[in-house]
Amino acid sequence: MPTVILPPRHYLNDGYGIASWLLTRDHKRIALLYLAAVTFFFFIGGAFAVLIRLELATPVGDLVTDATYNKLFTMHGVMMVFFFLIPVIPSVLGNFLVPIMVGAKDLAFPKLNLASWYIYMVGAAFTTYSIVTGGLDTGWTFYTPFSTVSSTSNVISAALGIFVTGFSSILTGLNFIVTIHRMRAPGMTWFRMPLFLWSTYATSLIMVLGTPVLAITILLVASERMFHFGFFDPALGGDPVLFQHLFWFYSHPAVYIMVLPAMGVISELVAAFCRKKVFGYGFVAFASLGIAVLGFLVWGHHMFVAGQSVYAALIFSILSFLVAIPSAVKVFNWTATMYKGSISWQTPMLYAIGFIGLFTIGGLTGLFLAAVGLDVHVTDTYFIVAHFHYIMVGGTIMGYLGGLHYWWPKISGRLYNEPLAKFSALVIFVGFNLTFFPQFILGYLGMPRRYHAYPPEFQVLNVLSSAGASILGVGYLIPMVYLMWSLRYGRLAGSNPWGAVGLEWTTTSPPPTENFAETPEVTWDAYEYGAPVEGHVA
Amino acid sequence: MLPEAAHHPHNPALAHQFDSLEQQTEAATLGMWVFLVTEVLFFGGLFATYAIYRAWYPTAFAAASHELDVTLGTINTVVLITSSLTMALAVHAAQLAQRKLVLLFLAGTMILGAVFLGIKGVEYYHKFVEHHVPGPGFQFEREYFRHAQLFFSLYFLMTGLHALHMVIGIGIMLVMFWWAWRGTITAEYYSPIEISGLYWHFVDIVWIFLFPLLYLIGRHGP
Numbered sequence: 001m002p003t004v005i006l007p008p009r010h011y012l013n014d015g016y017g018i019a020s021w022l023l024t025r026d027h028k029r030i031a032l033l034y035l036a037a038v039t040f041f042f043f044i045g046g047a048f049a050v051l052i053r054l055e056l057a058t059p060v061g062d063l064v065t066d067a068t069y070n071k072l073f074t075m076h077g078v079m080m081v082f083f084f085l086i087p088v089i090p091s092v093l094g095n096f097l098v099p100i101m102v103g104a105k106d107l108a109f110p111k112l113n114l115a116s117w118y119i120y121m122v123g124a125a126f127t128t129y130s131i132v133t134g135g136l137d138t139g140w141t142f143y144t145p146f147s148t149v150s151s152t153s154n155v156i157s158a159a160l161g162i163f164v165t166g167f168s169s170i171l172t173g174l175n176f177i178v179t180i181h182r183m184r185a186p187g188m189t190w191f192r193m194p195l196f197l198w199s200t201y202a203t204s205l206i207m208v209l210g211t212p213v214l215a216i217t218i219l220l221v222a223s224e225r226m227f228h229f230g231f232f233d234p235a236l237g238g239d240p241v242l243f244q245h246l247f248w249f250y251s252h253p254a255v256y257i258m259v260l261p262a263m264g265v266i267s268e269l270v271a272a273f274c275r276k277k278v279f280g281y282g283f284v285a286f287a288s289l290g291i292a293v294l295g296f297l298v299w300g301h302h303m304f305v306a307g308q309s310v311y312a313a314l315i316f317s318i319l320s321f322l323v324a325i326p327s328a329v330k331v332f333n334w335t336a337t338m339y340k341g342s343i344s345w346q347t348p349m350l351y352a353i354g355f356i357g358l359f360t361i362g363g364l365t366g367l368f369l370a371a372v373g374l375d376v377h378v379t380d381t382y383f384i385v386a387h388f389h390y391i392m393v394g395g396t397i398m399g400y401l402g403g404l405h406y407w408w409p410k411i412s413g414r415l416y417n418e419p420l421a422k423f424s425a426l427v428i429f430v431g432f433n434l435t436f437f438p439q440f441i442l443g444y445l446g447m448p449r450r451y452h453a454y455p456p457e458f459q460v461l462n463v464l465s466s467a468g469a470s471i472l473g474v475g476y477l478i479p480m481v482y483l484m485w486s487l488r489y490g491r492l493a494g495s496n497p498w499g500a501v502g503l504e505w506t507t508t509s510p511p512p513t514e515n516f517a518e519t520p521e522v523t524w525d526a527y528e529y530g531a532p533v534e535g536h537v538a
Numbered sequence: 539m540l541p542e543a544a545h546h547p548h549n550p551a552l553a554h555q556f557d558s559l560e561q562q563t564e565a566a567t568l569g570m571w572v573f574l575v576t577e578v579l580f581f582g583g584l585f586a587t588y589a590i591y592r593a594w595y596p597t598a599f600a601a602a603s604h605e606l607d608v609t610l611g612t613i614n615t616v617v618l619i620t621s622s623l624t625m626a627l628a629v630h631a632a633q634l635a636q637r638k639l640v641l642l643f644l645a646g647t648m649i650l651g652a653v654f655l656g657i658k659g660v661e662y663y664h665k666f667v668e669h670h671v672p673g674p675g676f677q678f679e680r681e682y683f684r685h686a687q688l689f690f691s692l693y694f695l696m697t698g699l700h701a702l703h704m705v706i707g708i709g710i711m712l713v714m715f716w717w718a719w720r721g722t723i724t725a726e727y728y729s730p731i732e733i734s735g736l737y738w739h740f741v742d743i744v745w746i747f748l749f750p751l752l753y754l755i756g757r758h759g760p
Contacts, residue, residue: 099555106555108565174572182565183555212576216583220695229672229691230684231587237684242590246583519557 004494006413007508014513025110026513031095032411033117038088039480041124045079046473048072053435053469056462061453069452070137071153077140079131082162083124085396086254089261090172090207091120093403094200096411098176100504101194103185103522105514108178116168116175123165130154130161139450141251144232144243148224159222166215169257173207176200185503187522194502194526195284199264202288206253206260206295214250217243241306248299256295258392259359260288262399263330266352269402270334272500273349274341277527280333287326294323304375313372320370327363331356346498347421351402354429358394362387365440380450383443389436401428401479408483409497413510414490417482424482428475434468501528551727563729570733574740577703581744584699588692588751591685598685600756602678605670606693607661611753614657618742621650625738628731632718635725640718644731647738648711651704658701665690693752700748703741710734 011028014020021029051072055063064072095113099106107113130136136158138147147155180193180201220231221243230236232243271278278284300308300316308316334356343349365387369375378384409415438461443449447458454462496505501524507516549559556562592599628643669677670690678686714734717723723731 104555108555109569110553110555170576174569174576177572178565178569181568182561208572208576209579212580213583216580220583220587223695227673227691229695230688231591231691237591237595237688239590242587246586514554 004492006492007510007512009512010413010508010510011513012413012510023114025106025114027095027099027107027110027113028411028511028513028515030113030117031092034087034091034095034120037117037121037124038084038092041079041083042088042476045076045084046476048076048079049469050473052076053466055452056454057466059454059456059459059462064452066452067137068135070139070450071135073450074136074139075131078127078136078158078162080392081140081254082165083120083127085258085392086169087120087165087172089265089396089400089403090169090176090200090203090257091116093196093265093400093407094172094176094203094261097196097407097504098179098200099183100507100511100515101197101502102180102183103188103503103516103520104179104183105516105519107175108183109175112171113175116171119171120165120168123161123163123168125161126164127158127161130156130158133157141247142218142221142243143247144221144224144240145234147221148232155225156222159218159225163215163218163222166211166218169207170211170215173204173211176204177208180204185520185522188503189522191282191285192522192525193285194264195267195278195281195288196261196264198285199260199267199288202292203257203260203264205289205292206257209296210250210253210257213246214254217246217250220246241303241308244303244306245299248302249296252299252302253292253295255388255391256291258396259399260291262355262396262403263288265399265403265406266334266355267330268502269348269352269406270337271527271529272406272498272502273346273352274338274343275529276337276341277525277529278333279336279339280329281526283329284333287329290326291323294319294326298323298370301370301375304372305379317370317372321367324363324367327359331360331363345422347416347418347425348402348406350422350425350429351398351405354425355395355398355402358390358398358432362390362394365390378443380448381443382439382447382449385449386436386439386443389439393436394432398428401425404483405479406498407504408486409493410504410509410511412483412487412490413493413508414486415493415497416486416490420478420482424475424478427471427478431468431470431472431475435465435472436468438462438464438468502526549727551722551724559727563727566729566733567736570736574736577740577744581696581699584692584696585747585751588696591688591692592751592755595682595685595688596756598682599689601682602686602689602693603753603755603757605665605668606753607664608753608757610657610661611749614654615745615749617650617654617657618745621647621654622739622742624650625735629728629735632723632728632731633725635728637718637721637723640723640731641715644711644715644718648708648715651708651711655701655704655708658697662694665694696748696752700741700744703744707734707738707741710737 011026021033024030051064052069055061055069055072061069095107130153133154135153136155137153138151138155142155142159180197184193220229223229224231224233228236231238232240234240267278267284298316298320300312301320304313365383369378369384369387405416405421442458442461445458447454493509495508497509498505503520503522506520552559553562556565624643624646628640628647631639631643665671669675672687672691672694676687676690711734714731717730
């Protein structure tokens with residue numbers, strides 16, 4: 001076995017000091033800037049979740065008042081959705097990997113990429129301002145007329161924060177689209193691209209097409225609140241349901257902004273740890289685009305009880321069922337990839353398996369909600385809460401953590417503590433299910449969401465959920481510790497610790513600033529396992 | 539610098555992440571087109587809102603539209619279309635590396651843009667004097683009061699956002715003017731002018747939709 005040494009020059013030692021980071025145009029460093037920022041906001045959002053679960057441990061509202069509780073779930077939602085879930089995989093893993101996977105030196109617009117990070121931070125500052133000056137109580141959905149007329153909390157700065165952050169998302173998507181179109185290395189055809197790029201491309205399309213509509217909607221809410229324009233106020237001739245249409249036109253596709261990149265990560269992980277080409281590559285690639293397109297046609301299923309016409313509800317219901325097809329294509333193809341694969345149970349693979357199981361539960365319960373009759377029964381109950389947490393936490397965060405573990409040796413050049421990582425993956429899986437599975441039952445039994453008190457017969461399930469949340473919290477803290485620890489003390493990874501294929505594993509760990517010593521020329525398809533792997537040292 | 543990059547002559551405008559100026563131009567052009575798509579969606583939200591309320595309150599919208607100054611609106615439309623012409627001429631001159639003409643046409647574009655904004659300001663002032671600005675001071679015929687206020691809210695928001703895009707456009711043209719002045723723009727590398735032109739034309743096209751929707755409704759027929 002050859003001795004593993006760090007490359008003498010790589011992106012982490014190419015310049016030191018705070019300015020070399022804050023003014024960097026290197027996509028890999030910008031990815032790390034995002035990593036620090038989203039992790040910070042994840043723990044802020046998590047702190048609100050802790051308070052929510054503490055309050056719900058007992059049936060009476062004893063820890064916080066109802067008004068404070070409204071603020072807690074609002075700020076949990078706003079922080080997690082807009083400042084963690086939407087940016088996390090594209091901005092951290094996407095930023096790091098897209099240029100390397102296409103075989104380029106950087107994204108097409110490096111300065112714009114850095115600007116995106118600053119825009120994100122400015123947006124976060126606005127929203128944080130509204131949190132520290134009394135909080136926000138509109139729910140993350142900003143429903144009118146509460147957000148425009150009734151709420152006494154600081155809606156305008158929170159809304160402006162989300163408006164501004166939206167541009168970070170738009171510019172990131174734009175950068176990825178142009179990079180994938182125009183920066184692919186010689187021989188890297190569309191159908192040789194890793195599936196992570198396909199899903200990132202589909203995600204970018206949603207970011208570019210959906211986010212502007214959210215931006216204008218949020219602008220309408222803020223201007224209505226400031227100048228009493230009346231677009232969404234029935235007293236002035238406006239219509240609150242119009243707000244819901246505009247809001248969900250973005251915010252339903254936004255769910256796919258969160259989960260599509262995670263699906264891309266899972267395709268990479270399953271191939272790498274089963275040592276097999278992804279089954280039905282073309283189907284998985286087009287399923288990503290299919291989800292992106294269908295995602296724009298289903299927003300009305302958020303308004304089944306909002307006075308939408310029966311016929312519209314019927315059509316939105318059918319279209320929502322259609323999303324199950326490309327989603328199921330992916331799940332079946334991942335399982336088919338695992339079939340007769342040479343599976344190694346390393347940490348990223350554990351997360352991948354966790355994703356597939358939890359996403360399937362989240363997806364199937366989504367079909368319950370697409371059925372108009374059932375949806376009316378469980379609207380605004382904990383069933384909904386459980387459903388979307390299975391997708392966002394069980395899906396997106398599992399995929400993100402799996403990807404972070406898989407590419408961590410590439411990012412840092414070092415290996416983390418594998419037994420500890422496996423243990424924490426298990427803790428997260430157990431904690432997650434204990435937190436959210438009881439919520440399906442609670443919702444089905446009729447416990448409404450967004451109340452700080454509940455009838456005593458729901459207490460057992462709520463205590464289970466709160467207990468699960470504390471386990472989940474510990475599960476998220478352990479990786480923080482051993483990943484940081486590995487930066488200094490971890491064993492050196494070498495360029496290809498997993499023996500995986502893909503351009504990112506052909507360059508050094510950490511990669512040089514321009515990613516490759518010379519522009520690669522691609523003559524192979526994605527996931528060509530079976531052929532001897534160069535540079536495999538594990 | 540990579541060793542092989544030293545071998546062939548290297549345009550100073552070529553950014554390090556690109557292999558050739560051609561690739562750089564293609565990327566920048568695609569980037570601008572994608573950006574314009576996001577702009578279509580951005581204004582699309584407003585147009586959708588407009589379409590719904592106009593369909594609900596056609597008579598009030600027609601009555602409110604009558605209060606707008608069609609003469610100034612028409613003049614502004616002509617001004618803006620002319621600025622698109624000077625913009626196109628600037629791109630053409632840049633392709634032929636006629637530096638003086640580039641500067642002349644860019645200046646013309648900026649001046650026409652400024653004239654547009656000036657006339658828009660005069661119109662805003664008239665609306666202010668006539669108490670047609672939505673809010674506590676708003677005045678209108680009793681019958682249409684509420685819905686005319688919706689119309690004027692949309693009017694100010696849509697033309698205001700359009701004007702903001704004009705201001706940004708003039709800012710971009712100033713940068714282009716400076717680049718053309720100091721000689722960054724060459725026959726080999728004129729894509730910045732071309733791409734800025736795409737943006738300018740887009741902002742014009744938005745106005746081409748805004749003008750009939752806001753100024754001309756209810757002026758046909760009896």
